[in-house]
Amino acid sequence: xxxxxxxxxxxxxxxxxxxxxxxxxxxxxxxxxxxxxxxxxxxxxxxxxxxxxxxxxxxxxxxxxxxxxxxxxxxxxxxxxxxxxxxxxxxxxxxxxxxxxxxxxxxxxxxxxxxxxxxxxxxxxxxxxxxxxxxxxxxxxxxxxxxxxxxxxxxxxxxxxxxxxxxxxxxxxxxxxxxxxxxxxxxxxxxxxxxxxxxxxxxxxxxxxxxxxxxxxxxxxxxxxxxxxxxxxxxxxxxxxxxxxxxxxxxxxxxxxxxxxxxxxxxxxxxxxxxxxxxxxxxxxxxxxxxxxxxxxxxxxxxxxxxxxxxxxxxxxxxxxxxxxxxxxxxxxxxxxxxxxxxxxxxxxxxxxxxxxxxxxxxxxxxxxxxxxxxxxxxxxxxxxxxxxxxxxxxxxxxxxxxxxxxxxx
Amino acid sequence: xxxxxxxxxxxxxxxxxxxxxxxxxxxxxxxxxxxxxxxxxxxxxxxxxxxxxxxxxxxxxxxxxxxxxxxxxxxxxxxxxxxxxxxxxxxxxxxxxxxxxxxxxxxxxxxxxxxxxxxxxxxxxxxxxxxxxxxxxxxxxxxxxxxxxxxxxxxxxxxxxxxxxxxxxxxxxxxxxxxxxxxxxxxxxxxxxxxxxxxxxxxxxxxxxxxxxxxxxxxxxxxxxxxxxxxxxxxxxxxxxxxxxxxxxxxxxxxxxxxxxxxxxxxxxxxxxxxxxxxxxxxxxxxx
Numbered sequence: 001x002x003x004x005x006x007x008x009x010x011x012x013x014x015x016x017x018x019x020x021x022x023x024x025x026x027x028x029x030x031x032x033x034x035x036x037x038x039x040x041x042x043x044x045x046x047x048x049x050x051x052x053x054x055x056x057x058x059x060x061x062x063x064x065x066x067x068x069x070x071x072x073x074x075x076x077x078x079x080x081x082x083x084x085x086x087x088x089x090x091x092x093x094x095x096x097x098x099x100x101x102x103x104x105x106x107x108x109x110x111x112x113x114x115x116x117x118x119x120x121x122x123x124x125x126x127x128x129x130x131x132x133x134x135x136x137x138x139x140x141x142x143x144x145x146x147x148x149x150x151x152x153x154x155x156x157x158x159x160x161x162x163x164x165x166x167x168x169x170x171x172x173x174x175x176x177x178x179x180x181x182x183x184x185x186x187x188x189x190x191x192x193x194x195x196x197x198x199x200x201x202x203x204x205x206x207x208x209x210x211x212x213x214x215x216x217x218x219x220x221x222x223x224x225x226x227x228x229x230x231x232x233x234x235x236x237x238x239x240x241x242x243x244x245x246x247x248x249x250x251x252x253x254x255x256x257x258x259x260x261x262x263x264x265x266x267x268x269x270x271x272x273x274x275x276x277x278x279x280x281x282x283x284x285x286x287x288x289x290x291x292x293x294x295x296x297x298x299x300x301x302x303x304x305x306x307x308x309x310x311x312x313x314x315x316x317x318x319x320x321x322x323x324x325x326x327x328x329x330x331x332x333x334x335x336x337x338x339x340x341x342x343x344x345x346x347x348x349x350x351x352x353x354x355x356x357x358x359x360x361x362x363x364x365x366x367x368x369x370x371x372x373x374x375x376x377x378x379x380x381x382x383x384x385x386x387x388x389x390x391x392x393x394x395x396x397x398x399x400x401x402x403x404x405x406x407x408x409x410x
Numbered sequence: 411x412x413x414x415x416x417x418x419x420x421x422x423x424x425x426x427x428x429x430x431x432x433x434x435x436x437x438x439x440x441x442x443x444x445x446x447x448x449x450x451x452x453x454x455x456x457x458x459x460x461x462x463x464x465x466x467x468x469x470x471x472x473x474x475x476x477x478x479x480x481x482x483x484x485x486x487x488x489x490x491x492x493x494x495x496x497x498x499x500x501x502x503x504x505x506x507x508x509x510x511x512x513x514x515x516x517x518x519x520x521x522x523x524x525x526x527x528x529x530x531x532x533x534x535x536x537x538x539x540x541x542x543x544x545x546x547x548x549x550x551x552x553x554x555x556x557x558x559x560x561x562x563x564x565x566x567x568x569x570x571x572x573x574x575x576x577x578x579x580x581x582x583x584x585x586x587x588x589x590x591x592x593x594x595x596x597x598x599x600x601x602x603x604x605x606x607x608x609x610x611x612x613x614x615x616x617x618x619x620x621x622x623x624x625x626x627x628x629x630x631x632x633x634x635x636x637x638x639x640x641x642x643x644x645x646x647x648x649x650x651x652x653x654x655x656x657x658x659x660x661x662x663x664x665x666x667x668x669x670x671x672x673x674x675x676x677x678x679x680x681x682x683x684x685x686x687x688x689x690x691x692x693x694x695x696x697x698x
Contacts, residue, residue: 038626210417211663211673214413235530266532269537
């Protein structure tokens with residue numbers, strides 16, 4: 001009995017601790033993010049990015065005199081849980097707008113909930129095409145879709161003399177993210193008559209990639225294209241490819257795990273010269289963007305990349321829509337007013353220009369409320385001495401590219 | 411041909427580590443009839459041990475294993491004495507649920523203390539693999555393979571030749587009879603659980619340089635672990651070893667010659683076939 005009592009005391013203590021403090025009238029933005037579990041580092045990136053934007057906006061008087069607030073709920077990188085916390089944010093916390101999500105699988109769930117409960121969901125990072133290709137009028141997206149990720153890579157191989165692959169091996173995870181990007185990359189390569197010598201889908205968190213790399217090595221591909229939503233997979237894929245001795249002219253990843261700092265931190269010299277074609281982090285040659293990078297680094301001591309830039313920008317996009325919407329205090333009417341305002345969004349953030357529209361993607365998906373400037377927001381970057389630097393297109397390049405890979409055996 | 415040899419070599423190396431995890435689970439089940447769902451989390455603790463040993467004290471994992479194995483042995487005995495002992499008379503279903511709870515507790519404590527960040531162990535000598543005859547053999551995996559063989563051989567000798575080992579086997583065969591012969595079944599259970607935990611920890615330390623670690627990595631490991639143990643026959647040490655190596659090789663060959671997408675499918679298909687024709691596993695003792 002005493003044990004039971006202790007248990008209850010502990011349980012109720014945690015409930016009290018996690019209950020949100022009563023706030024005065026703020027404009028609430030809900031953000032389901034992975035704050036624990038394998039994707040927790042990403043949740044933390046967005047938390048910092050949102051925090052900085054909210055602080056700045058509120059310091060300047062907020063939105064029409066009211067302060068804004070981003071409420072993060074943990075979905076532990078679990079798709080079902082993402083739906084649950086999205087519903088909780090809408091029905092119990094009564095947020096006006098949703099953002100966040102982190103990965104495509106979770107964003108798909110959140111989008112369905114947002115559409116059903118008539119709450120705008122402004123996507124900042126999840127990239128699977130399907131999120132804005134379902135005809136959901138409540139879902140908006142600032143960042144480029146997965147099928148746009150390879151566009152910078154496509155430009156690179158088309159524009160750089162001799163860079164067109166003679167053959168390519170493609171290894172990707174069987175998530176929405178992995179399949180979309182691999183499909184987009186392969187469609188382009190096939191249109192250029194590049195033979196795809198390996199087309200391999202694997203399950204996320206495969207512990208051992210040596211078998212698949214053994215298979216790839218047997219075909220000695222000219223290019224090795226890798227897609228991994230999980231950083232752990234991106235690290236092991238690269239490590240095992242090099243262990244087995246796959247030596248193509250270029251290792252090319254497409255965002256996800258290939259675009260985060262841990263990739264280089266954990267792989268060390270093995271990350272050298274690996275490419276990543278993905279969403280950009282704003283134009284690094286734009287003074288306003290440079291200033292943001294500096295500001296962010298001073299505040300948090302980390303250099304902002306894609307995730308931080310996206311998270312920071314999305315708060316400004318939402319605040320802009322709230323400012324233009326005629327808010328009455330009636331949650332349902334306000335959500336509709338914000339949706340109407342988002343349809344008329346036309347602004348520039350550190351992530352680049354944004355205007356939501358309906359158009360068709362590279363694979364023919366019919367997008368609804370997808371940023372029309374997205375095709376310009378893809379960039380090819382390369383890991384050079386532990387830093388991911390933009391190398392193509394030239395207008396956004398930070399440095400020259402290293403190609404072919406000096407370790408290549410072709 | 412090179413592809414074939416490479417995939418068999420990779421399969422055997424990975425399989426030996428699978429086997430290491432499986433052996434601990436099977437020893438505990440054999441003696442105590444406890445299906446320890448927290449086994450994967452004990453492996454995780456071993457992995458973190460290797461990580462912190464290297465990060466804090468610059469201790470190579472293959473050295474710090476000498477520290478973590480006795481520690482986990484002790485930890486396992488304490489878990490048995492203070493947590494498990496009271497619940498064992500409650501029956502198999504209760505212990506199953508209890509260890510499931512224990513698994514959640516350990517994983518979430520680890521999440522709380524070490525955060526959800528994934529980490530890897532970077533050893534300078536592990537960067538490029540050995541290449542005898544053009545076959546890639548990663549150094550940490552080869553070292554782990556060697557140690558895994560040593561440890562399992564040591565375990566077999568211990569079980570076969572020492573009094574304590576005989577007592578463990580006797581308890582495994584028939585606890586009542588063993589008790590009648592003067593074996594202190596309670597003490598044997600405690601030692602066995604310690605042994606199982608130590609083996610899990612050892613596997614974790616050996617795995618860590620070839621994998622990555624985060625607090626819930628045990629979830630992935632425990633599934634593989636069960637396939638191996640049931641494949642080989644619950645309670646059989648030889649079974650766990652051959653089950654592990656078999657699964658490693660089959661997965662590796664399946665991924666190369668069929669498709670990576672079907673890697674797990676092939677593993678599970680093999681699992682179901684074995685169970686269909688040999689319900690008690692390859693080396694099963696013939697009772698549950």
